Amino acid sequence: MSTVTAIDYPVSLRLEGRRVLLVGGGTVAEGRALALLDAGARLHVISPTLTDTLQRLATAGRLEWESRTYRPGDTRGHALVLSATDDAEVNQHLVAEARASGLWVNTADEPELCDFTLPSVERRGPITLAISTGGHAPALARHLRRELGDHIASHHVWLARLSGWLRRHLPRGPQRQLLLKRLVDGDLGALLARGERGAVFTRLRSELKTWKSSGEPT
Template sequence: MRYYPVFLKLEGRLCVVVGGGEVAERKVEALLEAGARVRVIAPEVTETLRRWAEEGRVELEVRPYREGDLSGAWLVVAATDDPGVQEAVFREAEERGLFCNVVDKPEICSFIVPSVVRRGRLQLAISTSGASPAAARRIRERLEEEFGPEWEVYLELMARWRREILSRDLPEEERRVLFNRLALAPLPEWIRQGDWHYVRALAEKEGLSFPEDLK
């Protein structure tokens, strides 16, 4: 099966999670991190999900799923081990034209969730197209070693410099050359090793501000 890779903008969108166990909890946490508005529907839920509901972080309906529960949703996750509920949630999602993930059931999903490496602004998504979640996890672990915490600082620095450069009245070609020059510099390595004097020298050479607060 072939998939189209995409990053979804979920800020403020309603996402319905059917299920209340530990797997559902992890799915809800990821959706909240993306800024989604999350509604959880399940007859039983974890203490963490209850606490999030009390804190107003999620909407919680402690009852079994029933047809019509996906009304108004933008994305759906079925995180339950009940095959009948899984099928019913996916069927309703299909009828409503909604993105739906049924955990560990790629054959009845309209999308699958990749294994992800996060370093601030950087997100690396790994998928084996459902062939082997264990292999995806192994690849993620290798990438976590290669792309360490320095990449979070690096991309924050690049974002600041990008805004600074775009604020200048520079010809497009000159901007492009400057962006490429900065991208080719070994900034992640300098940051990882604490060689901030090299970063300062580059900033001065290109007429850019030096990020004292990122050191």
């Protein structure tokens, strides 16, 4: 067991259409595979065995499965590499190979060998809550994720979708910024928190009319 001293730098990766290698097909690999598929990755799994769920995904063509053990050279052609075998030596080889080719790699069994670690993730619509303890306390990350996840209410999800729509349809600038901030913690945000979506719509509709009449595209 190793010690982790540096603080991890959080990012949200866009993996849609990218080829990701996952070595291992057990319970831990299954969790990673489901999250990677949710993110739209083109998933390549190398493992002599698969869990039932992974097996079903392979049969359905949702992932590419090679039923064999890892071989040097397997990382070629991938954007990201994750190792989740129960063999520490295999995981170490995979990390060394990935790093030698400049690829980012995560191994489930050794925080110190990871180029990135996986946070505990809670999703509500477009909102992602991710908790990291930098490898110190994964069980605590999970506990906090569940506890804090309860604070993301349905009006937050609604607000995120509405904000996304407004950002796509209104031109950038101070007027849009002000409106989007008011939706979160201004007068409109207060209405939303009370569940008064109808009132917010009415107010928005009349405000957007002013935008139109002042020559702004909607």
